[in-house]
Amino acid sequence: MSEHILVVGAGLAGLSAAMHAIGSGRRVTVLEAQDEVGGAAGVWATPDSVFDTGPTVLTMPDILASVFAAAGAEMDDHLSLRQIEPAYRGYFPDGSTLDVLTDVDAMADQIANKISPAEARGYLGYVDYVSALYRHEISSFIDRNLDSPLDLLRPDLLALLRMGAFRSLDAKAAQFLRDPRTRRLFTFQALYAGVAPTRARAIYGVISYMDAVNGVFLPDGGMAAIPAAMASVIEQRGGVIQLGTRVTGVQRNAAGAAIAVRTDDGQRLPADAVILAGDRSRMARLLADGRSDLRPLRYSPSAYVLLAESTAQYRNIAHHNIHFGRSWAQTFAELESGQVMSDPSLLVTHQNHPAPGSAPAAGPQRYYVLFPAPNVRAGPVRDDYLGIMLDELEHRGYRGFSDSITAHRLTTPGGWLMQGYPAGTPFSAAHSFFQSGPFRPGNCAGRNIAFAGAGTVPGVGIPMVLLSGRLATERLLSPR
Ligand SMILES: Cc1cc2nc3c(=O)[nH]c(=O)nc-3n(C[C@H](O)[C@H](O)[C@H](O)COP(=O)(O)OP(=O)(O)OC[C@H]3O[C@@H](n4cnc5c(N)ncnc54)[C@H](O)[C@@H]3O)c2cc1C
Structure with a gap:
């Protein structure tokens, strides 16, 4: 019998973790307190309409596709995505508007027409800059388990230092974008990480790459189609999703390894490993060992x-x-x-x-x-x-x-x-420098327990929590 992994929480992080665990040949059960999957990516229905209640901006669909691939499935067989163009329309206090177009040439033309050819050239330079940020950050620092600040010492760090990526985002963007409107359109994304563009480091320009350069997408059926498709792949691959089941504690043996979880309806479900994929600070309390490894966080x-x-x-x-x-x-x-x-x-x-x-x-x-x-x-x-x-x-x-x-x-x-x-914020701990990367609350909680979700690494937002599911599974399958 293969190892049984229990995943607590059927938000996008938990579903991603479950798909990676299934892909590695494990038996998986997902326990979700609510009566539907998706967590923050939920729905609200009236007699005539169904609303997405949480995320509306889907970026980096290739990361989502990699989660399906991990479970041996093709995303396109389960989800139909279309790119939204313009990704955004920006409205400014002077009454002017600018569309964020993913087509770089069309965007440059728009900026040349509405602002100036020099600003359009600056935009093209900024696109190159944030694209390079992404290349240097994704595999070395975002999609990787980092165990200590020393893990930051990689060649990509040197490249980022050379690029001025630890200087102020606003000041860095101003080297390329002179007009306050373009600067706002290509730096406001730092707010998604809970950091003011004026105070963020330029490394956060990577978020502008993810949406304003790489594009914004929408599934047929709305955002809720994403967790629905993920859940259906999990069940098709033999995983079990138990809705309406709140986990109240993780039972551990004398060596500290998880052996079971307990639920609010009195069940004790044995497990070989557990992934806790709800808010990290609340999930840590389920470990019930009186130990809190959490420092106060800024939300x-x-x-x-x-x-x-x-x-x-x-x-x-x-x-x-x-x-x-x-x-x-x-x-x-x-x-x-x-x-x-x-x-x-x-x-x-x-x-x-x-x-x-x-x-x-x-x-x-x-x-x-x-x-x-x-x-x-x-x-x-x-x-x-x-x-x-x-x-x-x-x-x-x-x-x-x-x-x-x-x-x-x-x-x-x-x-x-x-x-x-x-x-009272669904956007979790802010991504200030000392709450990011190796400084963010980590995803390890012992030999066979890992955290996933927005409160741990790499962080908040759909692409990040999908990666967190992969990183948590990696912790269990190749423990330190
Ligand atoms: C209004 C809003 C707008 C957003 N906009 C965007 C956007 O446009 N683009 C973007 O990329 N991101 C956006 N985000 C952020 C993104 O949605 C979240 O970062 C991400 O969905 C969080 O996923 P998660 O799996 O970590 O957590 P959650 O979605 O919170 O899932 C955790 C799950 O665990 C379950 N759970 C908790 N405790 C237990 C327990 N004890 N037992 C069993 N189950 C439990 C919960 O019920 C929940 O279903 C937005 C979020 C919100 C709310």
């Missing part, structure tokens, strides 16, 4: 997320729309000091935006509106924030938005806390 800002079913159609918007406030530099300082943004920067995703050449979707329109906000440790949850969001949308050109809503759901930082995300 990313959170968000108010409004899902609005609506009768309104806005002809000039794109799939992803980023509306920048005037006081961009101040925004992050406000979020960190516990205040809501005085001049918001926000994302509007039109989830049923028509594909190019298609007619607008009939029936209700699905708008997903995300306002960054302080996490609950930084500041209080505002009961009046829905009104503030609706007023701001009206002001940003979404005329009649409030009156067009036929159903809605608002998730506040308090709501994320109730869902089990520490500090």
Whole structure:
């Protein structure tokens, strides 16, 4: 009988871990507290619409494809992805707009026409720069288990130092991009990692590579199609997914090795190895040995997320729309000091935006509106924030938005806390330098226990948590 690996949590990290474990010939059981797979990549349904509730920007589909390949499956047999172009539409306080086009030549043409040929040349230089960052970072530092800061001492580190990758991201980008609009469009992605572009190191420019250069994708059926497809491959390959089962503890033998897990419905499930793929700090408590290896973490800002079913159609918007406030530099300082943004920067995703050449979707329109906000440790949850969001949308050109809503759901930082995300942020520990790479809470918890997910290495976001599943499995299959 092959080894039995228990995976706790059927978010994208847990599903990735399960697929890698299955691919290595292990028996796998995934235990998920909720009644559906996907974790943060969940759905909310009204009688007429199904919304994606979490991630809406899918990047690096080749990483997703590698997870299917690890389980002996072809992603294309299970998921149909299309690239979204423009990846984003950026709206600036002066009333101008810029589309983020993945086609580099088309993007350069747009910048040359709307700003200047010199700025277009700067953009091409920036694309080369962030592409080189990606090449130097991915295999040496991101898709690799690092055991100590000494593991950073690789030839790629020297290359990154030479490239000025440890200088300020904003200052580095300014060497290429002189116009504040292009600079915002190609550095705002640091916010995904919970770091202000003005304070981030240039190494985080790699996130701009992942979306603005490599492209943004959308599965047929929405983002929830991803965990659904992963779960179906796991089950086709003999894995078991037990929903509605909350793990309450990991039982260990005298040597500290996991031998079973216990669940809230009284089950004791024997295991040869365990992967804990929920929030890392909460998962560490399941080990119940009174030991906490966690230092206090600084958590990313959170968000108010409004899902609005609506009768309104806005002809000039794109799939992803980023509306920048005037006081961009101040925004992050406000979020960190516990205040809501005085001049918001926000994302509007039109989830049923028509594909190019298609007619607008009939029936209700699905708008997903995300306002960054302080996490609950930084500041209080505002009961009046829905009104503030609706007023701001009206002001940003979404005329009649409030009156067009036929159903809605608002998730506040308090709501994320109730869902089990520490500090009320689903974006986990911020990727400050000392919470990244070998300094991030690690994925090893003994000989046969590993962590996966946004709270451990390499970090937050779909590509990273998919890699975390691989790295956790690698820990168990080739322990230190
Ligand atoms: C609003 C929002 C927008 C986002 N936007 C993007 C985006 O556009 N692009 C992007 O790449 N990323 C985005 N992200 C981040 C990305 O979605 C997450 O980083 C990623 O999905 C986290 O996956 P995970 O598996 O680590 O954790 P989770 O998805 O949180 O999964 C953990 C799972 O473990 C289960 N669990 C916890 N405890 C137990 C227990 N004791 N027993 C059993 N099960 C348990 C939970 O129920 C959950 O299903 C967004 C997230 C949110 C919420």
